[in-house]
Amino acid sequence: MKKSTLALISLLIVLCLLFVWAQNKILNYRTWFRVEEKILMISDRPEITKIAAMGFDGLVADLLWIRGIQYFGGNFSTLDKPEKRSGMMNLLRNLVGLDPHFLAAYQFGGFIINESIKDHEQAIDFLLDGADNNPLTEYPSAWRLPFDAGFIAFYQLKDHDVAKELFLQSIYGKKFAAVSVENAEGVKDDDSPEWLIDGDPFSSTRFDTSDGVFSLNLHDERQVGRVTVQQDSKRPKSYQLSYAADASMAAWQTLESVTNPGFYFHDFEPALKAHAFRFDQFKIQAEEDEEFSIAEVKIFGPRNPATPSYVERMAYEMDRAAGRFKAALDQYMRYYDEAVKKGDQVSADLSLQKLFDIYTNKCIEILQETAELYLQEKGSLPTAQMFELIQEGYLSRIIQQKITEEPGFVEDVAPVLMPTGNVWEILTTWDQKDPHLLITYTNDLGEEDWYITSRTRLIAEQKGVAEKLQQFVNKYKEEKGTLPENLSDLLNEPWFGATRIYEDPMGGEFFINRETGQVEARNPKY
Structure with missing residues (x-):
């Protein structure tokens, strides 16, 4: 080969290497510094963008929606960087400012802020702004906004109280704000009846049981779907709930008398038309005299028919996740009773399992x-x-x-x-x-370990393992035309994927019943 040809090839190789190096430098530079405070040339004030749209709000909102999806697709892993975060947040604010009823935009924005920008509190605020702009009575499908916010509160923030409140909001909407306390009598000297509706469950109003009474004025005829009552003491207390159907509040119709340890909710289906509610006939089941107290009363609109039933189950689950044993037990007991009354066997069975x-x-x-x-x-x-x-x-x-x-x-x-x-x-x-049992076993490190469970759970685990083994036995028979002599034959099959036969959770052993071809268990230890 001529020296000139060799020199030319060497030069080309060097140039190729330099080109690759330069490309990598450019890509790295663009990853960190390419634009993005201005995803589109739009104002950082949504009200100015609305004026600039000249009446074509929907069209401009659609353009921002398309641009947002494009930008997210190319930058989803780096949107938490300040120069990119500000641009995306500005686009989202302008988008929903132009079309405050664009529900998909709120969901999309909540997802981006939570997962890519990684600001969980701001994601909740953005979703709840959408919920405020789209009340369930007018936009039933907007239930997803407080639900998504509740899931962020539960999963990312581990705030079970906020999550429960938001899950319930996706069913009934926000609690009525325009509520005032009237005709409160028998209130203890140092307490305020306003504490009943101040949103603070730790401030309780105490009443004399002899003459205690108070009314909550809704200031208009409202459709009411739920009234919740929270008390600070777990001692069973009873009260009578009535409502007034007209603004004069001259006539009260009794709804029910309730004995309530801690927390109770009154559901109305169909929704109840009411101007006010009254609580009276306070009693407490105690050997000694004790004041009757209520921490918080909340009144909500009608149940949203578009909200799936599992949302309420998730709200109840927050009490269990927070470790509130009695509250969780009471909630699921009520849910079970409701499901039985409605003939909803699936929900009843789920409630029993939770209990x-x-x-x-x-x-x-x-x-x-x-x-x-x-x-x-x-x-x-x-x-x-x-x-x-x-x-x-x-x-x-x-x-x-x-x-x-x-x-x-x-x-x-x-x-x-x-x-x-x-x-x-x-x-x-x-x-x-069935008994609770202490189970000893050898863990993956070859060490002796132990745990406590119930025999009921062991039986359920045994059934699951037997069903899995049965699938392998059926596969063996399908391929070879006969049953395996014993379960250990499965270890020779490449699709079995285990080095030993699954153990019986009940401490016995699994075997193949040759007459039926079924995997069964025998000689249980527990």
Whole structure:
């Protein structure tokens, strides 16, 4: 090869390398500095953009919508950078400023702000601005806006109280703001009746049970779908709720008398037309004299028919997620009763499962602490049935500790877990049909470990594992035309994907019934 040709090839290689290096530098530069404060040349004041649109608000909003989707697609992973964040936020504000009823734009914006810009509080505010501009009574499909905001509060912020409030808002809308307290009598000297509607559940108004009464004026005929009453004491209290159908409030119609420990809601389907509500006939179930108190009353509009039923279940779930045992139990009990009345068997079954889980998890929490104390002092674990925890006084010690350290344990938890006052009841499930069990096993590190569960859950797990093994057995038979001799034959098949046969959660063993071809279990340990 001539020297000139070799030199030319070498030069071309060097030029190619320089070109690749330059391209990478340009791409890196554009990634960080390419434009983007001005995604479009629009004002940072939506009211100016609206004037500039010259009446073509919808058209300009559609253009911004298209540009927003394009820009998001190319920059979704870097929108949290200040120069890009400001441009996208400006586009979103102008977009919904031009068309405040563009529901998809609010959802899109909420997603971008939460996932790409990573400002969770601002995402909630943006979605709730959309909810304010699109009330459920006029825009039923707008339920998604407070629902999405509630999910952000739950998942990203871990704020279960805010999440619950927003989930309920997606069903009933925001609570009525134009409400005033009137004709409040029997209020204790240091308390204010305005605390009933101040939005603070920690400020309670106390009443004398002899002459206590108050009314809430809605200042217009309103369609009411729900009235919620929150009390600071868990001691059962009762009151009578009435409503006035006209502005004079001269005649009151009794709705119902309620015995309410802590939190209660009155639902009206169809919605109730009312000008005011009155609470009276306060009573408290106590041996000693105690004042009747209410922390907060909220009044909401009618239930939105477009909101799916699972939203209310998620609202109830927030109490369980926040660890509010009695509140969660009461909510799901009410939900179960409502579902039965409506003939909604699916919701009734789901509620029963939740009630079972809430009860079982609380029992397991207490038994776990007790077993850890036993292990610490004895150097070994109790037997699977855990009778030693009661016989040697360990469970009583833990319960006494909770009575001392946890306010409300005596009123909220103990009567549910031990309805007859017998600590043995904690060792069984809600229906007292199956025991709670301490299970020992070898973990992935080859170490001995343990956990506490219910026999009911073990049976459910056993069923799931048997069904999975049955699928493998059926596949084996389909390929080979015969059943495997035993389950270990599955280990030789490339599609099995495990190094050992799944263990029976009940401590027994799985086998193939040759007569039926079904995977069954035998010799259970628990």
